[in-house]
Amino acid sequence: MTIEAASHSPIAPETATGQLIHPRWVRVTHWINALAMFMMIGSGWQIYDASPLFRYIYFPSHLALGEWLAGALLWHFAAMWLLAINGFVYVTLGIATGRFRRKLFPIRFGEFMRDLTAALRGRLAHDDLTVYNAVQRLLYLGVILAGIVIVLSGLSIWKPVQLKWLTAFFGGYNTARYVHFFAMASIVGFLTVHVVLSLLVPKSLRAMIFGR
């Protein structure tokens, strides 16, 4: 709680007109994560293309990062530090400040179905951005878990000898590659919805930039 309280910064002071929705640590880690994900996914696509897992899935080179495999690998193994360290800070603070508990729980099946139906009909209200609906809760929790899985499965592919216990946990080297791919696919799926919705509800984008 103290960390969150301290992050009510002078740059974005509390005013009578708006409540602080996202403390500074959330906004900073969010945008660092956006940059890291952008680099990891772009370079990861190029690496995937060197040895595709699925015959009909490959990523156009102009969408990928790194001109060929060597460049993509250098980007991937540079940006991994940013992704992992920033992700570690985010998850640690999310748990330590109680933000995850307050914002993401509880997730009830009935509420999820109700909110999903409303969302699909375009009737989901976003009057109070400080409270996440059940669909948001599940998606945010899901993408945090996908982030953890993608880092751990990535480590297990990178170091199948030194971290062989981790590789074994993911079902061996080959299976770990599929786990890594599907974690990426989940994150890209989330990102698509996330970016579209943030543009449809611009005040949510503003809140992630300015805090309110």
Added chain:
Amino acid sequence: MSRPRQPIKGVDPSLLIKDAAKLLPAPSRRLFLRGATSLGALAMLTGCDIIDGPTSENALRVISDFNDWVQARLFSETTLAPTFSESDITRPFPFNAYYAEDEAPDIDGDNYKLEIGGLVDNKKPWTLAELNKLPEVSQITRLVCVEGWSAIGSWQGVRLSDFLKLIGADTKAKYVWFQCAEGYSNTIDMPSALHPQTQLTLKFDHQTLPTAYGFPIKIRIPTKLGFKNPKYVTAMWVQNNDAGGYWENQGYNWFSGL
């Protein structure tokens, strides 16, 4: 002079061409981002040419050097690569190189000698007959390619650490450098050279190493990516300077440990 070329049992020629073609990089050896539309947007946001320029290349190389350091510390001489059973062996085991299989060096085994140099007491070159008399070790391990695919193979030969001791190599030296018949080369760190599974390989699946897999000598290092396992080795040098390597010089990470 040269050995008659024989088709290698269990090697699918269509795989060979595919693998060789895939490894050919773009004609321009710019490593990174020319034409990356996804990053064009970011470059515009930042208002500077950070992405597609020498700055980013240099930064990435510095981080790659840092990753070498991290990997050297993560490396443990007592951590063994997982081993597998005969039934796990990938058949056909893929040929892989930056050239097609019919361009692989064809070496005359009878006249072949492994050159030894650098910080070594006994620099006498070794014939295959002499090498084959040394105690044999065997392993069934996974070869992991930098591209992502992997294959399980069975290799037999001399434990490299035993061979280094036998020739009186200075194992306090930093590197071992390998020169190959077709011009390929690799430099590896001494701790990896001394790892108990690192092997001066003479056989694949208990048969004399076929041309496709590196006849007459492959250095099998199951703790490193495949491109750090040189084939067609003709010379081995123990030294304190890093002589680089074919792919490392083009941007692949130097340590490339697993």
